[in-house]
Amino acid sequence: MEKRRRSVCAVAAVALVAAMLSLGEAAAYGGGGMSPDYYKTTCPQLEDIVLKEVTRKKNETIVTIPAVLRLFFHDCLVNGCDASVLIASRSADAEKNSPDDDSLAGDGYDTVNRVKAAVEQKCPGVVSCADILALAARDVVHLASGPYWTVELGRLDGLVSKASDVEGKLPDPDMHVKELTDIFYRSGLSQRDMVALSGAHTVGFAHCSRFTKRLYNYSSTVKLDPSFNPEYAKRLMEACPPDVGPTIAVNMDPFSPVVFDNIYYQNLKNGFGLFTSDQVLYAEGVSRKTVEEFAESEPRFFQAFVESMMKVGRLGVKTGNGGEIRRDCTAFNH
Structure with a gap:
């Protein structure tokens, strides 16, 4: 009965979102060239692949749920949703090396890297790490009995990741x-x-x-x-x-x-x-x-x-020459 109640709540919430979209909000939906159908022809099985791998990881450790969700927030609030937080730097000066990102759990990174590997097997060089992270964030919420929503897709991966960019852009536990x-x-x-x-x-x-x-x-x-x-x-x-x-x-x-x-x-x-x-x-x-x-x-x-998650997902989206489709989420292509 409890599970059914949560399912009804989730459906009701999504229905309310759709019903309350004004014309102005509808125009913003898909902003920056994004669309839920962005990979419809180039990687039609994308969302099934993401869900399968996220579910597998979640079944290994429940920490996957908050880890992925926090990774999404930390990425998007610092120079936009461009997967820059995933970059691993040999000189320890990438975004993830900032003291403000020390609390990010390794399970979040591991989840996205696993999904990326699975996606590359089916659709090589097509799907950005930024889009994978956005889909994974939606999926972990839904797997935890939370709401489900349609994710806008079409982000490119960023070309810059600097620890110095993080300071002052993320909430802190002691803030009012x-x-x-x-x-x-x-x-x-x-x-x-x-x-x-x-x-x-x-x-x-x-x-x-x-x-x-x-x-x-x-x-x-x-x-x-x-x-x-x-x-x-x-x-x-x-x-x-x-x-x-x-x-x-x-x-x-x-x-x-x-x-x-x-x-x-x-x-x-x-x-x-x-x-x-x-x-x-x-x-x-x-x-x-x-x-x-x-x-x-x-x-x-x-x-x-x-x-709010949809608003966050639109922050600082990279397009054109401002980004790339990384082959490996932890490293730039060049």
């Missing part, structure tokens, strides 16, 4: 609403987009070092962040003592960590936000109404998440 809003606004995304995309924290995990300041050293006068639910804080302290090692991690959502749902927002209302950047979405009044809306209605959250 104004800082978070500014980060997303600079990429052309609204505060509502920011709150909706933050819902990706309904899946995945975080290492203790990313949030222990809230437990032991919140301010000069208060050790424990007062917005924490006391029982939740106690459980986190047991899992993450002050001298905890760097490998210990906890679930972002303590109640349904492998299901893409709206429990994340219900958690915020009850003081179960893991990062400062999570809890402030409710604690600071400016975004509270949006949190309450998503907490009360999973279809509304799904609708907003799909709309």
Whole structure:
């Protein structure tokens, strides 16, 4: 029954997206020369290949779900969706070498590389790594019982990947609403987009070092962040003592960590936000109404998440001489 309910919610969310597209939004759909049918003749089996490989990887490790999703965000928010975060540099100066990308899990990279290898066997030199990452991000959400949406395709892979380009373009666990809003606004995304995309924290995990300041050293006068639910804080302290090692991690959502749902927002209302950047979405009044809306209605959250993911997928798309179709996602062709 629960599985059926989630399926109905997902369908309802996608239907709402379609119903609410205005003429202006419809004109933007497929912007930059992108189209859901971009590979219809050159690689018609593309989406089946991607789904098969992503499912295989997800069945090996559930970490695949948040790892791929975060990889997509980190790529697109830094100079656009061009797979530049996948480049491996011998001199350690590529985008992925930035300290802000240290938290990206290897399973995300591995998933995209596996999919690329499978796609190359069927359609050599045709499909970009950027498009593969966009499809994989959609698929991991849906495999976790989240919404399904049509992915616009036709991105080229970028020709530049520099660690120095990352600073200041990604949200940080210690940020408050104004800082978070500014980060997303600079990429052309609204505060509502920011709150909706933050819902990706309904899946995945975080290492203790990313949030222990809230437990032991919140301010000069208060050790424990007062917005924490006391029982939740106690459980986190047991899992993450002050001298905890760097490998210990906890679930972002303590109640349904492998299901893409709206429990994340219900958690915020009850003081179960893991990062400062999570809890402030409710604690600071400016975004509270949006949190309450998503907490009360999973279809509304799904609708907003799909709309925001489509916006993210259009950021900085490379075309023409501005990009290439990489043979290997980890290296430029030249």
